[in-house]
Amino acid sequence: MTLRTATATIDLNALASNFHLIKKKAPSSKVLAVLKANAYGHGLERIAKALSKGEEQADAFGVARLDEALALRAAGIIKPIVLLEGFFDENALEVISANNLQTIIHNQEQLNTLCAANLERPLKVWLKIDTGMHRLGINADDFSQYYSRLKDSHNVHADIILMSHLSCADDTNSLATEQQIALFEEITAGLSDDKSMANSAGILAWPDSHYQWVRPGLMLYGVSPMQESALEKLALTPVMTLQSSLIAIRDIDEGESVGYGAAWQCGKRTTIGVIAIGYGDGYPRHAPNGTPVLVNDRIVPLVGRVSMDMITVDLGHNASDEIGDIATLWGQGLPVEEVAHCATTISYELLCNITRRVQMAVQ
16 A cells, blocks of 8 residues: 655656647747746746756746845756846846846836836836736836837846736637737837737637737646636646545445534445545645546545545446555546636636645655
8 A cells, every 4th residue: 555645747758748839829929928826836947947958948037026036047947037026125136237137127117117227238128008907017108108218228138128918818709809909009000129918818719819928827737727728729738747545435424524614424335535634734734525526536525624624526336446546636537627626716716725735756
């Protein structure tokens, strides 16, 4: 009997396959691979190194914060790294310059701070324009002012990249994406600078948004960014497979309950399996009865409340499963999208919430 603790296995061949699909979808675009939030839970340095070698490599990496960028530099990553939220104070500019990082500019304070600085070498800047997301980005009416000041500043590299972010690209029935692309085209008309707009959903569904740079995140990791889609159709392969093992099996009778608060009551005699994973590992605490778990090539339902270290599943009457058998919580054989849907959340959250005590394995 070999028991296995909660383990997330990272498949680098799947990562390469997904990257190949990105290049196939946007063959004329450079790729800024988004690695924020520990590469969506997959390991920041691990994913960056994997996308820095081989026949097809990312052209740049995107992170949210300066500490993520510095961790990549410390790991030996020499490719361009873009701070997707920009910088938060003037002290960061010297660090950004010293580490040859690139920054987004999305507000007046950043613009003023950058233009007033005394840097030894100019920074590569991505100017973010708000075309409808209404989160980060400058207003269309302010574009000319920002663009002119950046072009005139000795602190800014001559080649500026113009960018925006799609808000509804996952919904192919929405008119919002076409409206955003049209506004972006209007604002940047006549300019020869590189442009970037497409996230994962834009890459898959909106080719007019590809421009010179695409910025894949979720699809890199083999997860669909679309509201309605099948992985088979998209040809994406999950990079992370989260597994643990059965640590107890027991029969219960009709009317008996399982777990805290007697949240699930047995309707007929069955066999319950206890799996060594819980919200302490990042499994969603609010996952309801019926959430799918893959055991011995079949789907069995979660029953009872998710505990810190354990979940329970209904294996069915006269089940032949044994202690030590592997259970897959998501990944190969069980898309994380299905689990997220049952748990009324999104795939991003499940992947990013994997905790430090989960063992990481690479294949």
